[in-house]
Amino acid sequence: MSLLRLDQVTAAYGPAQALFDVSFQVDEGEVLALMGRNGMGKSTTVKVICRLLAHKSGSVHFAGQDLAGQPPHRAARLGLGLVPEGRRCFANLTVAENLLAAARPGEWDMTKVADLFPRLGERRAQLATSLSGGEQQMLAIGRALMTNPRLLILDEATEGLAPVIRREIWASIARLKSDTGLALLVIDKSLRELAQIADRAVILERGRSVWSDRFDRLDPAVAESYLGV
Numbered sequence: 001m002s003l004l005r006l007d008q009v010t011a012a013y014g015p016a017q018a019l020f021d022v023s024f025q026v027d028e029g030e031v032l033a034l035m036g037r038n039g040m041g042k043s044t045t046v047k048v049i050c051r052l053l054a055h056k057s058g059s060v061h062f063a064g065q066d067l068a069g070q071p072p073h074r075a076a077r078l079g080l081g082l083v084p085e086g087r088r089c090f091a092n093l094t095v096a097e098n099l100l101a102a103a104r105p106g107e108w109d110m111t112k113v114a115d116l117f118p119r120l121g122e123r124r125a126q127l128a129t130s131l132s133g134g135e136q137q138m139l140a141i142g143r144a145l146m147t148n149p150r151l152l153i154l155d156e157a158t159e160g161l162a163p164v165i166r167r168e169i170w171a172s173i174a175r176l177k178s179d180t181g182l183a184l185l186v187i188d189k190s191l192r193e194l195a196q197i198a199d200r201a202v203i204l205e206r207g208r209s210v211w212s213d214r215f216d217r218l219d220p221a222v223a224e225s226y227l228g229v
Contacts, residue, residue, distance in 0.1 A: 002061075003028045003183050004049065004151055009058035011048050018044045021058065022209045024202040026151060031177050031184040033194045033215060035227060036204035042187050043085060045204065046155050049185075050082050051075045063150060077104075081149025083140050085156045085187075091129040095120050098128055098139055099146050106148025113142040116172055134165030141172070151183045152176070158188060166193075173197055191223060203227070 004026040011019040019041050026032045036042050047053035048060060051072045060067040063078050076082075090098050099110050099120075114121030117138040123131060128139060137157060144152055154173065158166040170193045176182055177197050188194055194201070194215065201218055203211040203226045211222055 002026070003030075003063060004185070005059075005061045006045075006049070007059045007061075009045075009048060009055045009060060011044060011053055011055045013053075017056075017207070019048065019055070019207045022204065022207070023058075024209055024212055026183050026185055028150075029181045029183055030200065031186060031198050033198040033201040034185055034187045034204070035189070035194075035201055037227065040204045041207040042204055043155060044207070046082070046153055046185075046187065049075075049153065050080055076147060076149075079148075079150030081144040081147045081152045083137075083144045083152065083154045083157055085159065089128040089131075089136050089139050089143070092127060094125055094127055095131070095139055096124040098143050102143045102146040104147050108145045108148050110146075113145055116145075116175065117142055132165075134161050134169070137161060137165070137169060138172075141169070149182070151185060153185045153187075155187045156189075157186075158190070158193075170196070189227075191218075191227070 002025045007023050008021040009019055010017065010021060022045060034042055044053065048055050051067060051070050062080060065078060067075055090101065096110065099113060119135055120138055120142055123135065128136060131139065141157065158169050174197050176184065186194065186198065198215040200213065201215045202209055205226055210226060
């Protein structure tokens with residue numbers, strides 16, 4: 001069953017159009033990889049889904065509701081959880097305060113987040129600004145989980161992190177897939193790691209969805225054409 005569905009979505013920043021008829025869906029419990037080179041519309045698509053940017057035409061439906069005209073906080077309450085690019089933790093709050101600030105009733109609480117990311121449990125009294133970049137990324141993921149979302153959107157969640165931290169975060173994402181019914185929309189450049197978790201993939205090229213299929217059908221020629229440097 002479709003949880004999120006975009007049909008022929010267009011969006012713009014003022015007079016500059018950024019998305020052209022973008023269409024895809026994420027089903028309940030599915031992991032979808034949203035891919036493309038830098039500047040091809042991935043983050044703009046995320047902004048449209050989370051209602052940080054209004055779409056001009058087409059439709060965006062989540063959990064059976066039309067998101068047109070909805071403010072971001074109402075979209076979030078429907079079950080959209082965002083881990084934004086760049087982490088954006090509340091620097092002057094502790095780890096525990098960051099998590100509690102986002103908390104909504106449901107399965108995910110501080111104990112469960114600390115089980116997924118033991119470092120956060122160990123550092124719960126520390127200010128977020130004192131954490132390493134990787135620990136801040138874990139905190140950003142944990143904070144999104146504390147909203148108890150139905151769809152978790154991870155926008156470049158491992159970008160710029162040390163390899164050991166990247167492996168730890170990818171392992172946690174794989175655990176989310178195997179142990180929960182949570183749907184995931186993952187934006188990342190690493191084909192090797194995405195291949196371990198993604199059910200399907202969508203590729204954006206210059207603001208258009210140009211390829212969509214099962215991830216295991218993403219052949220080298222397609223990857224080189226749309227994802228190669």
